Every structure is written in C-alpha cells, then in structure tokens.
Amino acid sequence: MDMTDFGPIIKKRKRQDALFNIVGIACTLVGIVALGALLADMLADGLSRLDPQFFLSFPSRFAARAGILSSWVGSLMIIAVTAAMAVPLGVAAGVYLEEYASKNWVNTIIETNIANLAGVPSIIYGLMALGLLVYGLGLGQSVLTGGVTLAFLILPIVIVATREALRTIPQGIREAAYAVGSTKWQVTRYHLLPYSTGGILTGVIIALSRALGETAPLITIGALTFIAFLPPSPVSTEFPFLSFEWIWSPFSVLPIQMFNWVSRPDQDFIVNAAGAGLALITMTLSLNAVAIVIRYRMRRSIKW
C-alpha cells in the first residue's frame, strides 16, 4: 500500500474525534443549561417574594400574607434530630465495617444490606416510619418521628462516606501506631478519626442536604401542610433552662410547604411556592458548596 493512502484515513479519524468532542460538550451543556434554567426560573418567579415578612409569617389562606416561618423552623428541627442520630450511628457503623469487621457471613450480610438500603426509595422509609414509629411505637406525627425517619434514610450515605474516608488513610499510619503499643480503639480514636474528619464531614453535609430536600417520606408519615404556630422553645428562662418538648411537636417542612403551594391553581400561591423553593435551594446548594470546598482543600492539604 502506498503511504499517501493514509492521509484521508487519518483525516477522517481526526474528524470523528473532533465531532465527538462537540457532541460531548453539547451533552454536558444539557445538564448545565437545565440547572441554569431552573435557577433562573425560580429567581424570576420568586425573588420578589423574598422579604423579611415572608420568613416571619405563618402560612395563610391569603397568598400575600402567607410565609414560611413554621416550615423553615420545622426543617431546622428535623435536621437537628436527623444529624444527632445519623452521624454517630453512621460513623460508628462505618468504622466497624472498615476497621474491625472480619470477613464472615454476618458482616457480608450487613454490607450487602447497606448497599441495598442505599437504593430503597425514600417513600418506602416513610411507609416504614408510618407503620412502625407513628402507630407501632406511638411516637405520633412528631418532629422526633420525622427526624428519625430521615436519619434511617441517610444512614447508608454516612456509612459509605466514612468508609471511603478511612480507606484513603495509608496502612502505614495504622502500623506505626500499633508499633508503639496502641490498641485498636486508640488507633481509631487518635489517628484514623482525626485524619478522616474532612472526608466524613463532606459526606455528612451532602447527606444532610439530601435530608433537607426530602418531601415524600415526611408526607407519608403525615406531616402537616398547614401549621400556624411554633413548637415550644428549646431554651427557657426557668430551671432547667433546656427543654426537649419540641421533639413531640407536629411540624411542617419547607419542601412540604412548597409542594402545598405548587398544587394550588391560584397564581399568587405559585409565587409563594417559588419563594419557598428559592429559600430551600439556597440552603441545599450552599451546603453542597461547603462540601465541595472542604473536599477541594482536603485534597490540596493532605499529602501522605
């Protein structure tokens, strides 16, 4: 074959590459443009609604007077309960599976089970909580029930994040600590946990941002869509100054409030829905931004 024959073939192959480059960029842009359109749409519809009065008013039959006070307070309370339960439990489980667990059938079952739980639809957690927590244990449609439900939901995310963070720590660190006489727990407590804090924190923040946006399981356990009062305050001027009465309070959360407003035909309530959506999306996206920054700084600062 003559060498000159290769010219057109090479040209054709290069053209194929260039073409795919364009297709690839276009497809990547689909997602980014959709995200941009979504944000722009919410801003255009709801920005005018975001004034202090909107954050400090209870829901109302009149769109102009309605606000998101009870729902953002509800979201914060739920997240507090969720974090208090999911973080210790998830980190402990992650440490056990990554550092302690030997390969036996019990641990294989636990691992497969967690992988499966990560793929169970969120609404199924809601059904479980409805049958078990609301009626079975009699916890009612309370903040406690909602928080525990979401804690179960994000548990697999926290466990996986903990395990991945621990896995990046070189084996030499563990061996060095054992060599000077540390016990397993001392290695974990004084070396592994401090070194993996950044990775675990990233996972926890992303998990909590997911919990913040969850709607379906909370609707399923019967969270209310209309709440015109605040739960009892956690701090008081009288002894013992701290009160946990609020965990028994009924609640609503931002996404449920937004859903309630979206499903109304009245245009004024749509504007409220956009306002609530903006508040919600600002919270979840900033949590994710914090997680990205932590991950980025960690990658730059840690050199094993």
Add this chain to the structure above:
Amino acid sequence: MSVDSNAIERGDARVSSPLKSIARKGRFVGIKERFIEFLLFLAAFSSVAVTTGIVGVLVYESSTFFAHVPLIDFFTDTMWTPLFANPRFGILPLVTGTVVTTGVALLVAIPIGSIVAIYLSEFAPPIVREVLKPILELLSAVPTVVYGYFALLFVGPILQSLIPGLPTFNMLNAGIVMGIMIIPYVSSLSEDALRSVPMSLRESAYSLGANKIITALKVVYPAALSGIIASYILAISRALGETMIVAIAAGMQPNLTFDPREPAATITAFIVQVSLGDLPHGSIGYQSIFAAGLVLFAITLVFNILGIYFRKRFREVY
C-alpha cells in the same frame, strides 16, 4: 498519648511490681476494647434492623390488605380505585405509570449521561473535568420538589407548545425532568468506571492506529461495562422510586396506558396522594398504600441486587 500509657510510665507506688500493673491494665484495656467493638458492631447491625423494620411493616400491613383483596385481582384487574365507594384493586395502572415515567427518564439520562461520562473521562482536559463534574453533580443536589415545580411551570409549557394537545399533567414532562435529575448518577459513576480502566489498554489501541473515539467506544467502554451497567441500574432504581416530580407533574389519576403524553399516577404518587388525605388507620385505603409500597420495594430490590452484583464484578476485574 493516652492516659493508660501515662499511668504505666509513672509507675504506681501501691503496686509492688510494675509488670503486674501492666498486666492488670492490659486486662482492663482488653475488656474496654471488646466493649467498644461491640458498640460499633451494634451501630453497623442497626442497618439490618432498619431493613427488617421495612420488610416487617410492609408485609404485616399488606397481609391484612390481601386478606380482603385476592392476589389474582391485585395483579390482573385493570382498575385502581381503592378510595371509591365501589373499590377496585388492580395494581397494573400504577405499575404502567411507574414503568412509562421511568422509561422516559432513562431515554434521557442514559444516552446523555454515557456521552458525558466518555467526554469527561477520555476527551476533556483535566481542568474542564475538575470544574464540570461538581457542577453536574449539583443537579442531584436540587430537591425533587423544586424539580416538580420546574417541570410543571417551565418544561411543561415548552412541551405543550411543541406537541399540540398535550395536557397540563403528562408522563412525558415528568419523565424528561426526572431524566435530567438522574444524569449525574449515570455520568459520575460511569466516568469513575471508565477512568479506572488501565492506561495500557488505551495505549495498545492507539498503537494499532485507533483514534480516541474508537478507543473509547471499542476498548474502554466494554472494559468498564460492568461498572457502567451498575450506574444504569442505580439510575433505574432512582427513577422507579422518584416521587415528588411525578406527583406534581404527571397527574394523580391511575391510568392504564403506555402513551407518555397522557396523565397517569405512579405507585409513589398514589402513596403521596393517600397520605395527604385523612384516611383512618387500619382502613383498606390505608392498607392499600402498604401493598403498593411492597410492590415498589420488590421491584427496586431486584434492581438493587443486580446493581450490587455488577459493582462487585467490576471491583474484582480492576
């Protein structure tokens, strides 16, 4: 340095021999260590308790449901009207709603997600990848109720102007938006799978005269296939269980059809609809959401197990 070893260093005056002290300390440390390990094990085992709780509740509540509704009706009846005066309990319309919305979502997410993964892994300069990947992942950080709003009030009107006669609530709209939401599940995990294919495979292809795209499609993609299939399966199980987008944008009327232009209810939308109402605990309507939930759980369980299998296979190869 821990307290225990400090005490050993100082030596204890009351103990005659320092060796004895260390031995006693050792026994205490051993018990403490075993106790901590037990606590950590309990934490890990709590996840099994959650699964047991899910299966237990679904089976228990459904069993009373199936005492009233024969299984054969449940799987063959073509009407789902559990809240009507004359109730019919055929799950088929809810299943078709779920399958059609999931199908539309996958038609959007799998091609786009795969091309994005190949582009980011094989073509994009590292700096572009480092910037674009986290931005794309933000798509999965947007709450689904916000996507519902976006579908109903932004994508819906656009689709209606493109397809004449399209109703306000339709499965096409919900499915497309759901597809956009799950793009990052496909693209991120597939990209990880593609990138873990050893460089030598690519270099062998290049040395035979293959260009980048041929190498990506004929060598790298097949080599990463089990990891990529795992990402597709994750996307399927995400779409099957997605609730708020379909509840807001697809309508809530059970409708036995495979036409995505029609409104229909999915299993998840039905559960939300019933939960929003005020059904008495223990009524047949209340139990029907657990029966519907059991079907959804069973379907996603199959996909989850497939996903676990493919992920494990991929990890074994590389």
